[in-house]
Amino acid sequence: MPASTYRERVELARPNRLQTVGLLLGAVVFVVPLVVDIPDLAPVGQRMLAIFLLAIVLWVTEAIPLVATAVLVILLEVLMVSDQALVAVAGDTLAADAYFAALADPVIMLFLGGFLIADGANKFALDRNLAGVMLRPFAGRARRTVLGLMAITAVLSMFVSNTATTATMFAVVLPILAALPAGPARTGLALAIPVAANVGGIGTPVGSPPNAIALGALEAQGEGVSFLGWMLLAVPLMLVVLLASWWLLTRRYIAADTPMQLELSAEFDRSPAAIVFYVVAGGTVLLWLTEPLHGISSSTVGFVPVVALLATGVMGGEDLKTLQWPVLWLVAGGIALGAGIGATGMDAWLIGLFAWDRLPLSLLLVMLVVVGLGLSTVISNSATANLLVPLALTLAVGLPIDVTAVGVMIALSCALAMALPISTPPNAVAYATGEVDTRAMASTGLAIGGFGAVLVAFVLPWLWDVLGLL
Amino acid sequence: MRLSVLILEDERPVREALARDLAGFADVVRVEVAEDVPDAWQVVEELDVDGDRLALVLADHRLPGTSGVEFLVQLLDDPRTARARKVLVTGQADQQDTIRAVNEAGLDHYIAKPWDVDELTEVVRDQLTEHVTEHRLDPLPHLRVLDAARVMPLLRERGDR
Known part of the structure; x- marks a missing residue:
């Protein structure tokens, strides 16, 4: 051409x-x-x-x-x-x-790790596959399916940016959306994803930028909050608001007998690179959750996957370039x-x-x-x-x-x-x-x-x- | 900035039929028609003045005085039109014309007349989606006429704000 x-x-x-x-x-x-x-x-x-x-x-x-x-x-x-x-x-x-x-505040390091793991999850289709596995128990009735979709969206959104989670989940939901008759059910389903992504973002320090801004400012005052500490403070609210939103959206928009079929295949990438990624990502999350046991701060832990993924070549310069630097710098400005x-x-x-x-x-x-x-x-x-x-x-x-x-x-x-x-x-x-x-x-x-x-x-x-x- | 589709077709009933079949796009995309090549350049001029973007050209081949393929080749030499996706909608292009369209104009798709409405709208949706992803445009203002699943990766990269 x-x-x-x-x-x-x-x-x-x-x-x-x-x-x-x-x-x-x-x-x-x-x-x-x-x-x-x-x-x-x-x-x-x-x-x-x-x-x-x-x-x-x-x-x-x-x-x-x-x-x-x-x-x-x-x-x-x-x-x-x-x-x-x-x-x-x-x-x-x-x-x-x-x-x-x-620009290099510890909380930025924490986010850097979070972003790289999130991008890797997409690169190896881990996000989509996890969604497929997690959705299985919810299959069947429309309202239950919506609950499943919202739960998965929220869980992904705890570790991946709200925006990227929404993009991933809409790619999953668009075929169901198209199959539904025009009307309230479509509205309800199309609202369920962003609501769950917004609410899920509060669940962990890396879930959305305001969390980082609050954490960074608290740390500067000597009032640091651990990864697990944040989750204990925020997850109860996240769960209650998520359930309430599901109840509201389904009662309001989605009739119980709405036909809704969703089967997602989950074919996990088993290449060596993908397996290294799973180990690094899983290990990082585990270290974040066990800070009280080992005492390594969450920002230091956040820098570990950056080193491990670059050293193994699982992720490279290209992946670094596509990180959401504007978000990191916006947090730094605060x-x-x-x-x-x-x-x-x-x-x-x-x-x-x-x-x-x-x-x-x-x-x-x-x-x-x-x-x-x-x-x-x-x-x-x-x-x-x-x-x-x-x-x-x-x-x-x-x-x-x-x-x-x-x-x-x-x-x-x-x-x-x-x-x-x-x-x-x-x-x-x-x-x-x-x-x-x-x-x-x-x-x-x-x-x-x-x-x-x-x-x-x-x-x-x-x-x-x-x-x-x- | 709106995306625009340009229909170049000299026969009025055919031109109108094409525009009618694309009516579903018209509330999001600017659909313009032209009856000959000078008219088509006039449309390009108007789009430029309004800050809209020529995303797709649907051209007939046999036109008075020139050919649709010739016009598609010309498009490559103008910065306002070089990136537009190019589709021939014709029943009369012979093998030579078609080869030239592919090799020299970078033809993206060929629709044989008479066209099928569903096929036409699918091709337009597909070409607009290609245009948006290739040039990394913001897909949100045009999302309803795009293949939404294919542009979701563009949205991933945005990040929260």
Whole structure:
């Protein structure tokens, strides 16, 4: 075939109205703290406040890509509030290295391992085959099949990104979807996958980026949570919300007598490379779950599969290149932001801004959960966590509540936002299939998110306390 | 940016029949018709101005003054059209024409007239899917007219946000 020599034109996207507003407003909020004297905030803190306000505006409006804002935060911190600041500033400054170090924070190492295992699972079709095996006990009735699909989606999503899980499971579900008569059953099934993927993401530290952001920030405060520790905190919520979602979706959309046939073949790859991968992946998960026994931190364990898979040639440079670096860097931006707030005295200023301890503690927690849920419904979950986690942890230090509880609660509330197609990529995929309209997604998403938020705000802190987890 | 399908066919009833058979794509994909080659280039111009993307050309072979195969070869020399998938819909192309279409225009598919509606829509769906995966376009805006299972790997790589 005659090859065309034309390369793809790189088109610069023209900013839409919201983005234009974001750019202008970003410039304003950035400059104001630099020129206006803010009481009780040292000059270095004022600079940090400028960076933080700019990050809020850019992450909310997406005037520039999310990952671009993340690296901008790091660059501005180095240029303005580090020991290498262009214009030297009085007050405490971190070394520039400390801000760059966010890109290789231990939690990034943890995610690197998680991502590589997830990509390998796809490369060797382990995800699809596991889905086939796990679905067998659920075959038969429609509602049971949906329960099976949601359970498998959630389990995969605990270790694989929510988006990749959705893509894998939709590939499985599309033939069943096409065989169903047009109508509510299709809507229910097409909603079941993204809902389960979103909810499953809260189950482990590597399940979705907000978990990493919370973990990284907690670790920086000396309140590290182990892999198993996170699961004990989050899995009860995951199971309850998942079951409730299944109940809601099936009662609402899927009649008990809906014909639904699904047979998945499971042919496990038995090549030597695949077997090495199974051993490495299985060993990594085992080490993650047994941290209390051996004491090796989960981020160190996360780096083991990176080394093992590259050394054995099971995965190579190509696999490294296709890792989701923008996600890793987005998380790093949040970690750097938290580090800057802590190092410049902006945290003390925030605490002093308002008599936070006069507010009832429960009201404060409800506010945090509501803001997390609301903001991540319309903007990126990771960006929400990047902005809220440092603020919330700062406030929590002075309050009679466990800091860990606050960090985890924020991450969980971000994950529960699923009312709109733009809320999460899994929602966007379901919407794009044309089987789900905005109204169905909004009513389901609000019900599930609202139910989950009530549990996070009122039941979880009590449960964690009773179980002695914190 | 919308994907576009261009139908090049000089006989009006045939042109209309093709457009009608592709009506199911029309709410997602921009379906354009042209009666001759200058008209077709005019459509290319309009698509470019609107920021839409020519993804697929369905061309008849025998056209007044020129041939559909000739047009398909020309497409390769224009950056706006070089990546479009190319399908001949014809009953009159002889072996020489067909060989030239395959070797010089990079023909992607051949549909013999009279066409079968299901076959036509399947070919269009398949070619649009190929175009999206080959050029790694964002499949979501077009997902309803694509072979969804085949574009899922593109979505995998996106990551959470």
